[in-house]
Amino acid sequence: MQSVDQSSSTNVQVFCRFRPLDDHERSLPNQRFIEILPNSKSVIVHPNKESREDAQFYFDYIFDEFSSQQLVYDKGARSVIEAVMQGFNGTVFAYGQTSSGKTYTMFGPNLDDPEAMGIIPHMITTVFYNIENSDPTNEYTVKVCCFELYLEKIRDLFDTSKENLKIREDKMRGVYLEGLTEIYVSTGEEVHELMKYGHQTRAVGAHRMNNESSRSHLIFSIAVSQTSTEDFTTKVGKLHLIDLAGSEKVDKTGAEGTRLEEAKKINKSLTILGQVITALSEGKRGYIPYRDSKLTRILQDSLGGNSRTSLIITCSPSSWNELETISSLRFGMRAKMIKNTPKVNIESTVGELKLLLAAAKEEIHQKNKKIKRLENNQSQLEESMSMMDFEIDKKYEDVIKELEETRARLSLEISKNSKLNSELSQVQNNYDDLKSQFDALLAQSKLIDEEFQSVEEILKVKEEQIEQLTAFKNSYENGFTTANDAKLKLEQVIIEKDLEIELLRRKLKLSPTAFSEEDKVRQEQKRKEAQEKAIISKYAPSLLDLSMDSQIGDENWRLEKKNLIENLKLRIKQIIDLEIALDDSKNDYNSLENSMNLDAKEAKRRNDHLQRSLEQLTLMYHQLVNQNSALSVEKQILEKKSTRLSEKLKLIETSSAALKGELKRAKEEIDQLKEELNQPNYLKNTMGALAPLIPNSRIKKRIRGGGNQQLLATFAVQAKTYSNLRNSFNQFEVGK
Numbered sequence: 247m248q249s250v251d252q253s254s255s256t257n258v259q260v261f262c263r264f265r266p267l268d269d270h271e272r273s274l275p276n277q278r279f280i281e282i283l284p285n286s287k288s289v290i291v292h293p294n295k296e297s298r299e300d301a302q303f304y305f306d307y308i309f310d311e312f313s314s315q316q317l318v319y320d321k322g323a324r325s326v327i328e329a330v331m332q333g334f335n336g337t338v339f340a341y342g343q344t345s346s347g348k349t350y351t352m353f354g355p356n357l358d359d360p361e362a363m364g365i366i367p368h369m370i371t372t373v374f375y376n377i378e379n380s381d382p383t384n385e386y387t388v389k390v391c392c393f394e395l396y397l398e399k400i401r402d403l404f405d406t407s408k409e410n411l412k413i414r415e416d417k418m419r420g421v422y423l424e425g426l427t428e429i430y431v432s433t434g435e436e437v438h439e440l441m442k443y444g445h446q447t448r449a450v451g452a453h454r455m456n457n458e459s460s461r462s463h464l465i466f467s468i469a470v471s472q473t474s475t476e477d478f479t480t481k482v483g484k485l486h487l488i489d490l491a492g493s494e495k496v497d498k499t500g501a502e503g504t505r506l507e508e509a510k511k512i513n514k515s516l517t518i519l520g521q522v523i524t525a526l527s528e529g530k531r532g533y534i535p536y537r538d539s540k541l542t543r544i545l546q547d548s549l550g551g552n553s554r555t556s557l558i559i560t561c562s563p564s565s566w567n568e569l570e571t572i573s574s575l576r577f578g579m580r581a582k583m584i585k586n587t588p589k590v591n592i593e594s595t596v597g598e599l600k601l602l603l604a605a606a607k608e609e610i611h612q613k614n615k616k617i618k619r620l621e622n623n624q625s626q627l628e629e630s631m632s633m634m635d636f637e638i639d640k641k642y643e644d645v646i647k648e649l650e651e652t653r654a655r656l657s658l659e660i661s662k663n664s665k666l667n668s669e670l671s672q673v674q675n676n677y678d679d680l681k682s683q684f685d686a687l688l689a690q691s692k693l694i695d696e697e698f699q700s701v702e703e704i705l706k707v708k709e710e711q712i713e714q715l716t717a718f719k720n721s722y723e724n725g726f727t728t729a730n731d732a733k734l735k736l737e738q739v740i741i742e743k744d745l746e747i748e749l750l751r752r753k754l755k756l757s758p759t760a761f762s763e764e765d766k767v768r769q770e771q772k773r774k775e776a777q778e779k780a781i782i783s784k785y786a787p788s789l790l791d792l793s794m795d796s797q798i799g800d801e802n803w804r805l806e807k808k809n810l811i812e813n814l815k816l817r818i819k820q821i822i823d824l825e826i827a828l829d830d831s832k833n834d835y836n837s838l839e840n841s842m843n844l845d846a847k848e849a850k851r852r853n854d855h856l857q858r859s860l861e862q863l864t865l866m867y868h869q870l871v872n873q874n875s876a877l878s879v880e881k882q883i884l885e886k887k888s889t890r891l892s893e894k895l896k897l898i899e900t901s902s903a904a905l906k907g908e909l910k911r912a913k914e915e916i917d918q919l920k921e922e923l924n925q926p927n928y929l930k931n932t933m934g935a936l937a938p939l940i941p942n943s944r945i946k947k948r949i950r951g952g953g954n955q956q957l958l959a960t961f962a963v964q965a966k967t968y969s970n971l972r973n974s975f976n977q978f979e980v981g982k
């Protein structure tokens with residue numbers, strides 16, 4: 247069966263029904279505590295205790311104690327059966343505390359009285375009314391089942407020997423009960439009888455609040471299948487009508503023993519139902535605790551699933567049940583928030599099945615081919631993946647190896663670099679030392695310069711004094727030279743006169759020896775002295791100067807001058823020494839600076855080189871890491887692809903197996919039905935107690951939809967069959 251989305255999601259419709267006060271409640275003071283507003287959509291609760299505040303609740307409709315069964319059905323449930331007739335799933339259920347009127351609402355106090363009957367009998371009537379009034383080209387089959395959930399066990403109410411049915415789930419059928427009796431019916435009366443039968447078979451017990459309290463959750467289901475004889479499409483709508491057992495406060499109801507056990511189980515399953523509703527109302531689509539109880543598993547589709555659902559909250563209007571009523575109203579408000587997504591269920595006819603079978607066969611064939619192809623692809627993929635894995639691993643290993651080597655090289659370079667750095671810092675230290683020495687020398691030289699300048703200034707003064715003295719000496723010398731020259735000239739004249747005199751004497755005496763020897767020696771000495779002086783004055787005036795100095799006799803000045811000269815010489819020597827030392831240190835400094843510059847340049851060059859290689863290595867490292875992560879991503883994608891392919895393959899295999907199984911089951915069912923049909927005592931054997939009620943209950947009965955003409959024609963026959971059935975049923979009951 248497939249579901250066709252012909253509708254958007256709809257909220258669960260929630261109604262509220264207040265029953266009249268019962269005898270006990272009427273005997274109490276402050277009986278009523280609720281106020282239904284005129285729009286019949288909201289109710290205000292006025293709590294008795296002043297400490298509690300008024301609370302307002304909103305519903306799709308609120309039925310008061312005077313609301314008729316017909317009104318409750320029309321407003322609260324009719325739309326659901328209309329949807330079921332169109333192929334949707336539908337659920338109507340009643341929830342409320344014990345003795346609040348759930349059974350009254352779902353079944354009614356009298357199942358045969360059209361005015362008193364509740365929702366379930368009304369539904370049955372509507373189903374068959376709709377069939378009878380539908381287009382004659384429609385063909386219907388209707389099957390019903392009825393079971394109860396009692397003490398957490400599922401009991402088949404059409405075959406009570408089935409006491410503990412198991413819940414199963416598969417893709418095709420959804421949640422279902424294995425082995426549950428399903429009865430095909432052809433008339434509303436048949437369903438009516440079956441409903442009564444199930445209702446009577448239900449576990450009922452009495453307690454302080456309800457003499458006929460339902461101790462189980464009852465589910466009555468009708469599946470309506472509608473086939474068009476024109477296009478052979480089939481829609482199947484399933485309707486669940488549920489009368490829940492009521493929650494109870496055991497101290498109020500006085501439950502003991504089995505009753506207490508029942509109450510606990512009922513309360514527990516209702517608590518889980520509340521949790522499911524809370525989770526759904528909060529939009530927790532991820533985890534809903536459906537599986538925590540059998541009731542919620544059965545209701546899975548009705549709450550948050552593929553179903554049009556109506557919930558009727560039944561309440562007591564009495565303040566005696568104030569807390570229970572408020573709790574039920576809150577439950578209803580939460581349920582109102584649940585969204586369901588009902589879809590039309592389309593089922594195939596035999597003709598369609600044949601076509602489907604052929605199509606399925608073809609599909610299976612195609613899928614098998616595809617599976618083979620996929621298997622091949624997968625093995626190829628696996629092969630290439632393993633090769634790829636190998637290559638990736640190898641590449642990865644190479645990369646890692648290269649990385650390790652690079653790292654080793656890097657650490658070597660780093661240690662070299664740090665060594666160079668320490669050398670550099672040592673050179674830097676030396677340089678700093680020299681620099682400070684140089685600075686000290688520079689400072690010293692500055693001092694010397696300053697001293698030198700002051701000495702120069704003194705020298706200047708002294709030079710000026712010397713110049714003055716020299717000028718004085720020169721003028722003095724000039725005077726002396728002139729006097730000396732005059733003296734020399736005079737002496738020369740005297741010598742010449744002496745010589746003339748001698749000559750004259752000789753002439754007179756005719757003998758040269760006329761001059762005495764003494765005179766000759768004296769004359770010679772004088773001549774020599776004169777000659778000497780001339781020579782001295784001509785060639786060595788400085789000597790004269792000195793002799794002059796000594797002659798002028800300024801002894802103090804001479805001494806001072808001498809000291810000054812000595813001092814000057816000493817200072818000059820010191821300056822020269824300092825200059826030499828300065829030059830030396832300048833040279834040292836320059837050479838050091840040169841060598842240092844060279845070292846620093848070299849270190850910088852190496853450092854730059856190292857920096858560059860470090861950057862390159864880092865780049866390479868990053869590239870390798872990127873390459874590696876890209877490869878990992880590629881690997882992951884391929885793995886994911888492969889997993890997806892495997893999953894797809896598995897899905898195809900599963901769906902193909904399910905399809906095969908389904909086809910096999912359908913075939914077996916057809917064969918079995920054919921076989922059963924051929925057996926004369928078939929019905930007696932299979933239906934047991936229900937056999938007299940519903941003839942041929944395991945056989946699909948095709949009911950033609952149609953106008954009233956056909957209806958009238960068949961009605962007589964059906965009425966006769968019905969009265970026959972009732973007779974035989976009565977006989978059967980008597981005979982039991």
Ligand SMILES: Nc1ncnc2c1ncn2[C@@H]1O[C@H](COP(=O)(O)OP(=O)(O)OP(=O)(O)O)[C@@H](O)[C@H]1O
Pocket residue numbers: 264265266268311342343344345346347348349350351355456458459460461490491492493560
């Ligand atoms: N709307 C109503 N009008 C008149 N009587 C009502 C109405 N609803 C309930 N009652 C009466 O109240 C009593 C309890 O109702 P009912 O058995 O339907 O309650 P319940 O909720 O099914 O209880 P439990 O959970 O114990 O089975 C019955 O006697 C029933 O006839």
